[in-house]
Amino acid sequence: MNITIVGAGSIGLLYAVYCAEAGMKVTLITRTKKQADLINKSGVEFIRQDDHLLVDHIDAYEITTVAEHFTDLVIFAVKSYQLPDVLPLIKEKIKSSSWLFLQNGLAHVEMLEGINQVEIGLAVIEHGAKKEGATSVQHTGKGTTRWAYYKKQDEMSVLGSFFESFKNKQFPNEYAEEWLPMLHLKLLVNGVINPLTTIFQVKNGELLKNPYIREIMNPLIEELTEVLSVPRDKGIKKVLEVCTFTQNNTSSMLTDRLSGRRMEIEAILGYAVRLAKQNRRSTPYLTYTYMAVKGIENETGRREV
Amino acid sequence: MNITIVGAGSIGLLYAVYCAEAGMKVTLITRTKKQADLINKSGVEFIRQDDHLLVDHIDAYEITTVAEHFTDLVIFAVKSYQLPDVLPLIKEKIKSSSWLFLQNGLAHVEMLEGINQVEIGLAVIEHGAKKEGATSVQHTGKGTTRWAYYKKQDEMSVLGSFFESFKNKQFPNEYAEEWLPMLHLKLLVNGVINPLTTIFQVKNGELLKNPYIREIMNPLIEELTEVLSVPRDKGIKKVLEVCTFTQNNTSSMLTDRLSGRRMEIEAILGYAVRLAKQNRRSTPYLTYTYMAVKGIENETGRREV
Numbered sequence: 001m002n003i004t005i006v007g008a009g010s011i012g013l014l015y016a017v018y019c020a021e022a023g024m025k026v027t028l029i030t031r032t033k034k035q036a037d038l039i040n041k042s043g044v045e046f047i048r049q050d051d052h053l054l055v056d057h058i059d060a061y062e063i064t065t066v067a068e069h070f071t072d073l074v075i076f077a078v079k080s081y082q083l084p085d086v087l088p089l090i091k092e093k094i095k096s097s098s099w100l101f102l103q104n105g106l107a108h109v110e111m112l113e114g115i116n117q118v119e120i121g122l123a124v125i126e127h128g129a130k131k132e133g134a135t136s137v138q139h140t141g142k143g144t145t146r147w148a149y150y151k152k153q154d155e156m157s158v159l160g161s162f163f164e165s166f167k168n169k170q171f172p173n174e175y176a177e178e179w180l181p182m183l184h185l186k187l188l189v190n191g192v193i194n195p196l197t198t199i200f201q202v203k204n205g206e207l208l209k210n211p212y213i214r215e216i217m218n219p220l221i222e223e224l225t226e227v228l229s230v231p232r233d234k235g236i237k238k239v240l241e242v243c244t245f246t247q248n249n250t251s252s253m254l255t256d257r258l259s260g261r262r263m264e265i266e267a268i269l270g271y272a273v274r275l276a277k278q279n280r281r282s283t284p285y286l287t288y289t290y291m292a293v294k295g296i297e298n299e300t301g302r303r304e305v
Numbered sequence: 306m307n308i309t310i311v312g313a314g315s316i317g318l319l320y321a322v323y324c325a326e327a328g329m330k331v332t333l334i335t336r337t338k339k340q341a342d343l344i345n346k347s348g349v350e351f352i353r354q355d356d357h358l359l360v361d362h363i364d365a366y367e368i369t370t371v372a373e374h375f376t377d378l379v380i381f382a383v384k385s386y387q388l389p390d391v392l393p394l395i396k397e398k399i400k401s402s403s404w405l406f407l408q409n410g411l412a413h414v415e416m417l418e419g420i421n422q423v424e425i426g427l428a429v430i431e432h433g434a435k436k437e438g439a440t441s442v443q444h445t446g447k448g449t450t451r452w453a454y455y456k457k458q459d460e461m462s463v464l465g466s467f468f469e470s471f472k473n474k475q476f477p478n479e480y481a482e483e484w485l486p487m488l489h490l491k492l493l494v495n496g497v498i499n500p501l502t503t504i505f506q507v508k509n510g511e512l513l514k515n516p517y518i519r520e521i522m523n524p525l526i527e528e529l530t531e532v533l534s535v536p537r538d539k540g541i542k543k544v545l546e547v548c549t550f551t552q553n554n555t556s557s558m559l560t561d562r563l564s565g566r567r568m569e570i571e572a573i574l575g576y577a578v579r580l581a582k583q584n585r586r587s588t589p590y591l592t593y594t595y596m597a598v599k600g601i602e603n604e605t606g607r608r609e610v
Contacts, residue, residue, distance in 0.1 A: 199597070210600050213600040219589070292517070298517055
């Protein structure tokens with residue numbers, strides 16, 4: 001099976017090495033020519049517990065120079081705010097009937113209108129992955145990939161056989177019947193942990209230990225479960241589980257804040273705020289949290305000017 | 306007139322030099338022996354615009370070693386959370402019929418029950434003052450001292466003649482008929498500017514420039530004006546005026562955060578949160594802001610351990 005992965009951050013690299021390990025032919029598309037050159041020259045280092053493996057048969061291309069080609073499946077592993085730039089280039093160059101999206105939040109789903117791929121899948125990643133450099137990725141926490149069809153083709157499913165090929169227990173996945181509840185549950189978790197760890201500049205586990213942050217987190221969870229129609233108890237349990245499971249992790253949004261990168265707030269809390277507004281719900285904790293992250297981002301921008 | 310000033314932070318030092326300049330005999334009570342020794346040895350340097358004056362006739366004592374004495378007026382210029390430690394010592398040593406309190410918030414007023422001074426005054430300081438070192442204070446912004454009687458003696462008022470002696474235009478004061486609206490208006494200003502500048506780590510003027518922080522500030526002002534019974538338009542106007550007037554200042558709470566000192570949150574937002582609870586008002590922006598500062602304080606404490 002030929003797989004083209006767009007985006008070589010932690011998740012893109014993680015998928016690239018697991019696909020290569022499963023015997024697929026992987027083409028990796030990067031943002032910079034430098035990263036593509038390094039991967040073509042040295043391969044990708046893959047760290048899993050105490051194992052260090054070198055995966056040296058991945059072809060990498062910088063996105064604007066990628067050769068036109070046919071592929072079985074395109075996996076989009078860029079941030080959702082990068083999709084508007086990336087999608088037209090990929091559509092033009094890469095012929096594929098099946099696409100898979102790994103973005104957080106729901107902003108990317110709004111971009112799928114009118115796209116004529118015969119099969120589109122959506123997935124949420126519950127694996128821990130850390131990019132250690134341009135050509136190195138660590139699988140820091142074994143979780144699962146939950147996936148669902150957004151658009152299903154009648155006959156043979158590329159997505160189905162793609163996910164079936166990971167018999168490897170190190171990289172499990174689970175099929176979900178419905179994509180919206182799956183994305184909403186993930187958004188709930190991201191919408192609580194990412195912004196709060198970013199505002200308070202703490203590791204994920206600290207949200208459970210600091211009683212004052214809990215006084216903010218609890219009503220925020222309540223509001224989000226209502227807005228996203230996630231069953232309340234299920235939502236609370238899931239957020240607390242993930243906080244505990246990833247207690248020593250620095251969330252992706254805090255990592256972005258600390259490195260001065262753009263934060264992925266619109267696709268996550270921005271979506272929830274707009275949904276609350278449409279449904280005329282009063283969500284002060286959600287709005288406050290959203291505005292606080294936007295305010296922090298605005299300050300960072302201002303300082304950089 | 307003999308004046309005893311308890312507390313040698315920026316406001317205590319500012320009052321000490323202006324009282325000395327007005328010809329009063331000033332006794333200054335410090336927390337550390339080191340600061341008292343330095344003041345007794347070198348005097349207090351007083352910076353006002355381009356003037357540097359040396360005020361060398363202030364007697365300073367560390368609080369536990371202060372000699373018993375009679376004085377016309379005791380001015381309390383410590384943080385309100387320091388009052389429970391300070392009040393019993395002062396009561397024991399210093400005989401005075403008149404007391405004046407300069408604290409932020411309202412926590413100190415709750416400590417005045419059963420105190421038998423014949424005259425008690427409350428004041429709010431709208432001057433800018435910056436302590437430049439143990440023996441140096443700068444008058445950074447000419448504002449005013451608003452004062453009111455909490456308890457008035459029938460006959461001659463020490464407080465009245467104290468404030469009248471500042472004919473000096475550099476250090477004006479204004480009398481207020483009622484102490485509660487005066488303190489509530491000041492609490493509104495402090496309760497908005499101090500916490501928000503602390504959470505976002507910005508100078509006061511930034512609250513007006515950052516549109517996302519404004520989205521938090523506006524409903525916070527609304528809730529606080531309701532809880533504190535401050536007329537809405539008057540409250541909004543006052544907060545925006547002070548933000549503009551002090552735009553280049555670092556708020557006292559942010560200064561405390563940045564130096565790892567305890568923050569004065571209980572007397573300000575803690576009081577407002579409790580008042581809202583008593584009156585069964587829903588105040589999500591107020592509660593969120595209060596919990597956020599407490600959460601930050603909790604993290605600082607945890608890191609220091």
